[in-house]
Amino acid sequence: MWICVMVGNLIRGIGETPIMPLGISYIEDFAKSENSPLYIGILETGRVLGPLIGLLLASFCATLYVDIGSVNTDDLTITLTDTRWVGAWWIGFLICAGVNVLTSIPFFFLPKTLPKEGLEDNADVTKSNKEEKHREKAKGRKHGMTKDFLPFMKSLSCNPIYVLFTLLSVLQVNSFIMTFTFMPKYLEQQYGKSTAEIIFLIGVYSLPPICIGYLIGGLIMKKFKITVKKAAYIAFCLSLTEYLLFFLNYMWTCDNFPVAGLTASYEHERIQQPLYVKKNILAECNKKCNCLTKTWDPVCGDNGLSYMSACLAGCENSDGTGINMVFQNCSCIQSSGSSTAVLGLCNKSPDCTIKLQYFLIVSVVGCFIYSLSAIPGYMVLLRCMKSEEKSLGVGLHTFFIRVFGGIPAPIYFGALIDRTCLHWGTLKCGEPGACRMYDINEFRHIYIGLPAALKGSSYLVSIFILKLLRNFRLPEETDSSEAELAEMKLTEKESEYMDVHGSPEFENDRERKTKL
Known part of the structure; x- marks a missing residue:
C-alpha cells in the first residue's frame, strides 16, 4: 500500500512542476517587473484556495465512516471524537482526481511563448522585432541549457543571497510543515474535539487570511513599486511579528x-x-x-x-x-x-472551548501577517538571480525545501510526538497499533517549542541576508543600468548621425551623387 501512495505522490510531483516552480519563472519572464508580484500573489492565492476547499471536503468525508455502504453504522460503538474513528478518506481522492483532470485541459491551449508586457505600446515594427529577438533569445536559452547547466549551478552556488535564502526557506518550511501537519492531532488532544470539526475550523480560520494576505502583499508591491531591498525589510519585520504572536499559544492550554x-x-x-x-x-x-x-x-x-x-x-x-x-x-x-x-x-471543561477560540483568533492574525510577508520575501529570491538563471534557481529552491523540509520534518517530528504517547492501541495480531492518548503537556512543549526553535534560527540567517543586501548589487539593477548605458550610447550616435547628415555640405554632396 505504501508503494502505491509513494508512486501517486511521485506522479503528482511531476504534474505540479509546470505550475510550481516553472510557472513562477514563466510569469517573471513575461510580466512587467512591477506586475509580477501581483501575478505571483494571485497564483499563491490559488494554491491556498485548493487546500481550503480540500479541507472542507475532508471535514465532510471525516463524518462518514470509512467502510460506508458495507457496514451498518447503527451498530458502531465509536463516535466521531473517538481516536479509533476513521473517516471515508478515499472519497476525497476520487473527487479531487476528477477535478484535476478537468483543470488540466486549459493548459493545452497556452501558447509556446508570450510577448513581454509593455511591448504593445510601441510601434508595430519595433514590437515585431522585439518579439522576434525575445523568441530567439528564449530559443537559444532553451538549446543552451544543457551546456550552461554547470555554469548556472556554479553561479547560483556562489550567490550568497540565493544560498542563504534557500537555507532560510528550508528552516521555515520545516517549522511550517510540523505545525500544519500535526495541527489536527494537537487540537483534538488539546481541546477534545472531533477530527471533522477540527479540520473544518482549520480550513475556515487559517486559509482565507492567507489568501487575503497574498493578494494584499502583491498589490502593495505593485502599487508602491517597492524595491527588493525594502521588500526584504518589510518581509523580515512582518514575519518576526508573526513569530512573536505564535508564543501566545502557550496560554491557551487544557489539561x-x-x-x-x-x-x-x-x-x-x-x-x-x-x-x-x-x-x-x-x-x-x-x-x-x-x-x-x-x-x-x-x-x-x-x-x-x-x-x-x-x-x-x-x-x-x-x-x-x-x-x-x-x-x-x-x-x-x-x-x-x-x-x-x-x-x-x-x-473536557467548557473553558477548553473558549481557549480553542482564542487559539483560532491568534491563528487568523498570524496567518494573515505571515502571508503578507510572503510575496515581498519571495521577490528577494527572484530578483537576486540573473534572468537566465531563474528557471533553474526556482526549481532548485523548490527541490531543496521539499527534500530537506517536506520529507524529514514529519518523520522526526512524528517520532518525537510518539514519545509522548500514554497508551498504545493493540492490533488483532498482537502488534502495537496507533496511539490512543497523549500526554498533552509534553505534546504541547514539542508542538510549539520545536517549530519556534527552528523558525527562530531562520531569523539569524535573515539578518545576514539584510546585511548583504546593503552592499549587494542585484542582477536586475545591473541589467537595467547596462540597458540605460547602451540606450544613452545609441542616442548619442543617432544625434551625431543627424548632425552630420543635416549639414549643408552633406546635402550638396548628396545632390551631386544623385545627378551622377
Missing part, C-alpha cells in the same frame, strides 16, 4: 483527559498523574473482573472520570445498542448517583 489509571487516580477522582504507570491500570474495584489492560474502549462515568474500558470501570451489565449503550452497576465509579457509564471519553 489531559481524566482517565483512571493513566492521568487520574481511581481513589481520588480528577487527581492528575504526570506519567503513565502500568500497575495503576488495575485497582481494588476491578481486580476480580479479569480485565485486559491493553484494551482501549473508553467509557465516561457519571462522576466525570473516564475509564479505559467498561470492564476496568467495574461495570456488571449494559443496556441499549450502538453508541447509545449505557453500562450500569460500575463498582469503580464512586458517586452518589447510579454508578453508570456511557461510551466515549468524558468531555
Whole structure:
C-alpha cells in the first residue's frame, strides 16, 4: 500500500512542476517587473484556495465512516471524537482526481511563448522585432541549457543571497510543515474535539487570511513599486511579528483527559498523574473482573472520570445498542448517583472551548501577517538571480525545501510526538497499533517549542541576508543600468548621425551623387 501512495505522490510531483516552480519563472519572464508580484500573489492565492476547499471536503468525508455502504453504522460503538474513528478518506481522492483532470485541459491551449508586457505600446515594427529577438533569445536559452547547466549551478552556488535564502526557506518550511501537519492531532488532544470539526475550523480560520494576505502583499508591491531591498525589510519585520504572536499559544492550554489509571487516580477522582504507570491500570474495584489492560474502549462515568474500558470501570451489565449503550452497576465509579457509564471519553471543561477560540483568533492574525510577508520575501529570491538563471534557481529552491523540509520534518517530528504517547492501541495480531492518548503537556512543549526553535534560527540567517543586501548589487539593477548605458550610447550616435547628415555640405554632396 505504501508503494502505491509513494508512486501517486511521485506522479503528482511531476504534474505540479509546470505550475510550481516553472510557472513562477514563466510569469517573471513575461510580466512587467512591477506586475509580477501581483501575478505571483494571485497564483499563491490559488494554491491556498485548493487546500481550503480540500479541507472542507475532508471535514465532510471525516463524518462518514470509512467502510460506508458495507457496514451498518447503527451498530458502531465509536463516535466521531473517538481516536479509533476513521473517516471515508478515499472519497476525497476520487473527487479531487476528477477535478484535476478537468483543470488540466486549459493548459493545452497556452501558447509556446508570450510577448513581454509593455511591448504593445510601441510601434508595430519595433514590437515585431522585439518579439522576434525575445523568441530567439528564449530559443537559444532553451538549446543552451544543457551546456550552461554547470555554469548556472556554479553561479547560483556562489550567490550568497540565493544560498542563504534557500537555507532560510528550508528552516521555515520545516517549522511550517510540523505545525500544519500535526495541527489536527494537537487540537483534538488539546481541546477534545472531533477530527471533522477540527479540520473544518482549520480550513475556515487559517486559509482565507492567507489568501487575503497574498493578494494584499502583491498589490502593495505593485502599487508602491517597492524595491527588493525594502521588500526584504518589510518581509523580515512582518514575519518576526508573526513569530512573536505564535508564543501566545502557550496560554491557551487544557489539561489531559481524566482517565483512571493513566492521568487520574481511581481513589481520588480528577487527581492528575504526570506519567503513565502500568500497575495503576488495575485497582481494588476491578481486580476480580479479569480485565485486559491493553484494551482501549473508553467509557465516561457519571462522576466525570473516564475509564479505559467498561470492564476496568467495574461495570456488571449494559443496556441499549450502538453508541447509545449505557453500562450500569460500575463498582469503580464512586458517586452518589447510579454508578453508570456511557461510551466515549468524558468531555473536557467548557473553558477548553473558549481557549480553542482564542487559539483560532491568534491563528487568523498570524496567518494573515505571515502571508503578507510572503510575496515581498519571495521577490528577494527572484530578483537576486540573473534572468537566465531563474528557471533553474526556482526549481532548485523548490527541490531543496521539499527534500530537506517536506520529507524529514514529519518523520522526526512524528517520532518525537510518539514519545509522548500514554497508551498504545493493540492490533488483532498482537502488534502495537496507533496511539490512543497523549500526554498533552509534553505534546504541547514539542508542538510549539520545536517549530519556534527552528523558525527562530531562520531569523539569524535573515539578518545576514539584510546585511548583504546593503552592499549587494542585484542582477536586475545591473541589467537595467547596462540597458540605460547602451540606450544613452545609441542616442548619442543617432544625434551625431543627424548632425552630420543635416549639414549643408552633406546635402550638396548628396545632390551631386544623385545627378551622377
